[in-house]
Amino acid sequence: MYIFSNIIISFLGYIAISSILTDAFRNNAEECCQTGRIQAESTKTCTTTLQSLITENNTTLSANCRFLAHICCLSNLRHYFCEEGLKTALRLIPCNDTKLESKDTYQICCKCCELGVRAGREHEDCEPVTVLDERCGEQFTNCCKKAKSLNCDSGFEMGDSGRCHDINECLSSPCANTMKCENTPGSYRCVEGCDPGYIWSLKQGECRDIDECALSRHNCSYGHRCENMPGSYRCIRERNCGTGYQVDPITQTCIDIDECEQDIDEPGYLCKNLPGTYKCAPQNCTFGEKFNAFFGRCEKIQCQPGYNVTALSKCVDINECAQKPSPCKMGERCDNTPGSYKCVQTFACANGLEMQDLQCLDIDECELGNHTCLPPATCKNTYGSFYCQCPPGFIFKYGACVDDDECGRGNSICPTNSFCRNTPGSYACDCIGGYKMLAERAFCEDIDECQISPDTCEQKCINVQGSYYCLCKEGYRLNGDKRTCRDLDECSMIANLCQYHCVNTPGSYKCICPSGFSLERGRQCQDIDECQLNTHHCRAEDVCVNLRGSYRCYFVDCPKGYDKLGNSRCQLSARWCNENQNDTNLRCTISKPVKIVYSFVALPAKIRVPTEIFRIRNSQLTANQHAEFDLRLINARDPYTNQTQTTFEHFQLKRFPPHNAHLSVIKELNALQEIELNIEMKIYTNNLLNSISIMKILIYVSQYDFYP
Known part of the structure; x- marks a missing residue:
């Protein structure tokens, strides 16, 4: 049952028990109800008070009639909203696409029908859904049966979601050029249109000019005044523009004066206009020329022999030695000089060789002592040179033999649980703490500290790889030295450890009960029943x-x-x-x-x-x-x-x-x-x-x- 039905039942119940109900009210009930129906059909609302029913002679009749008219208006309005919801769903239009979407009755009727349409188009069963009320279930069934024959109305088209969407006819410009197109659901309409700067006058029946100046719709800046024109406006300047500018007679804005058009001419210079002024720039010269400011002309650049002119009008030296072929003979070296070059004889023995009978022979630097090898390195001669050889465990670096740090190579040269210790020319492997070397660089064995000394730990010693740790017996705790133990006072550490009294003992504790009680389960005191015993x-x-x-x-x-x-x-x-x-x-x-x-x-x-x-x-x-x-x-x-x-x-x-x-x-x-x-x-x-x-x-x- 919908909300409007509940309202009707509530008001009818009120009317039935009212003490002021009269025969005259019953006789006019149809007329009162018809007034409410008419109001619903004409205004689509029930908020207007029906003052016309209040008479001077019978206020009781008028008051009751106003109630009945309001009830009938609500009932008729509920029926209207529901019918509109059913029509929307059967037109395959979503229930939230109309202005009635905020009405509860419209929504529930539309949704019940739309659910039926979905079921029918998906070939589902059209039997009423048991969870829906009787009226919604009936609407579901009726709409489900009609779903297969539904199509979009004229002016609508089927979308991808299976729902009808309005066609915007205005996109095809169906109206005359002098009219505007307005799209409507399922159709369109043409309305009178005006050019920019004009507005349609209902009184004159024509487009009238908009006075932007009077309506303050202009954008004239400070120093200008607005002057209305047909379909537009213009800004007229009231202040001077300043040197280098003049007022545009049409736009009334300040525009630049092009001084270059006023026959300003200097020989050899070009006039270039700038905002509010101008400048004279020298003319562009061709490659190999340079502008002479005194005479105002381009003149050819004269470079000295051995120099060439560049794109920047500079004279730069010519590198004759870079030319191919070289200007010097074979066996000569070409050396470039400013503006020229020179050829230098190059026949000579290389370093490490000496000339004998026009032959280059090797010099033995090691035999002559001309080498630079420092002990412990030894000199080894090579053709044209020599090299320094270091003994094993050393490498030649920075001109001398330095120790080769084998430990720094990052390779696992020492066994597990050991570390590498570098020595001059060699290295050694040392076991880490807690281990001992069985054989030289062979294997690091764990040291059992617990067997070495019985006093290692006070109570219990546990050996682990590379170390050991001490444990205490139950009731004791390890001291800070990690080897001796101290007794735990369980009585002070644990609250309510004993039911009556706790006595600490070495490594433990005991519970004591008063006279007449026996100790049970180690901590509880159980009464002794002397009478039973x-x-x-x-x-x-x-x-x-x-x-x-x-x-x-x-x-x-x-x-x-x-x-x-x-x-x-x-x-x-x-x-x-x-x-x-x-x-x-x-x-x-x-x-x-x-x-x-x-x-x-x-x-x-x-x-x-x-x-x-x-x-x-x-x-x-x-x-x-x-x-x-x-x-x-x-x-x-x-x-x-x-x-x-x-x-x-x-x-x-x-x-x-x-x-x-x-x-x-x-x-x-x-x-x-x-x-x-x-x-x-x-x-x-x-x-x-x-x-x-x-x-x-x-x-x-x-x-x-x-x-x-």
Whole structure:
């Protein structure tokens, strides 16, 4: 159901329950509704108030009529928006291509139909989609069935996405030259057009000139005034342009004066115009000429013999020796000179050779001592020269024999776990720390430091390749010297390591429990139940009450008229009742407790609250019976000081009708407390008191906070 339908239902509900609805309103309902329909069809909106319906004689009728007219307007408008959405989708136009895209009803109808069109064109099933509401599903099915026969309307064309797009007819210039083309969805229209600087006048029916000067649409700068012209305007200058410029009579702008056109002529010079002025430049001379400023003419450059002129009009020396062939004879060397050259005789022996009988013979520099080899290098003669030979382990460099650093070559000349040490003329391989050489430059073996000395580590020594490290036994930690160990004080390092008390021992620790407790799992203190283990010293008629860390012998002394059952129960004596029934003060009545039951509870100190400590269950009572309970604090004391801060508010008796009750501690109890509570239980049968029982709860709070 759409939003407009909800509005109709809401307003109709309001009309149905309105106390001011009259027969006159019903009689005019059709007329009121028709007014709303007309407004929707004519204005496509329902926001206009219908003041014409308000009459002076019947404001009630007019007010109700205005409501109904608005409802009918909304309903008709909803129908219109939905129909427009369906039309858009069936025209294969996207739902967001119209001005109605912001209308919810238009969008939902268009989208439901567009989904059906997509399904139909992709040959999907046209059955209604179950997740859509009934109306949307119906629109989906109808549009799906029509999808295969859909084509684009006139003025539209099919796009790549399978949707129709408007054709812009104005691109083909269908209008007259005097008119403008405006594209419209599916078509176009021709409107009157004007040339630039004119605007269409509806009053005159023609294009009228735009006065740019009056409308401040000109761009005249400072010093100019605007003068309107048909279809345009011009800027007229009101200030002088300055030397070298004149005013253009048409544009009224400052233009440069070309002084070169005013017969300014100097012999040999060319006039070149510049903005606001001009300059005289000498004429260009041909290659080999140079401008003579005095005579104003180009003259040929005269160079001295042996020189040539360049493109820059300079005289430069001619290098005759670079010419081919050379101007000198074979065996002569050509030397260039300024403006000339000279030939020099070149027949001579090369260096290292000497002339003998017109032959060049080798000179033995090593034999003559003319070499430059320094010890330890030796001289080796060659034809025309010599070279210096160094002994093994040295190389000749910078004119002398220097040590050859074999270690610096980057090659692995030494074994693993060693380093190369250079020596004069050789090298040595040294093992790194923690290793020793088995054979010269052969292999570096690990040194087992742990076997060399038993005092290497105080407790444990672990050998590793090239080194070792020390370890400590459990409960010890390695000192800063990395070899001795110190004991760890686990008690101070670890919080709550022991439940009661921690004692540090060499390499470990131990937990201690107070008297009456046994050590469990190495750290927890477990209460010793002297009563269960029969290690107590209570009499046979006493109740042995196990406490946390101790026990207590309690003798139950039953009141007069009660028989003691076991060690913790007092039962009203029937014989005593019969013997004393004539005694008005001691006569047995229904209000006298039938039994008194003693229960003992041992609690640790700082018990978590709330904690349930006692339950009363009456499983044998019948459906017509119920129990009522009353809790009382009888006594609470510290056995050492006889003082206490325990009150009734420390406890809570929670009742579970009809028969049961639970006793809980709801506030933290102080340590070393002895507390006595009474719970009175009354049993009713058919709402008549049947019997009374007393539960005495004796609570012993320990000085220790150990939990089981």
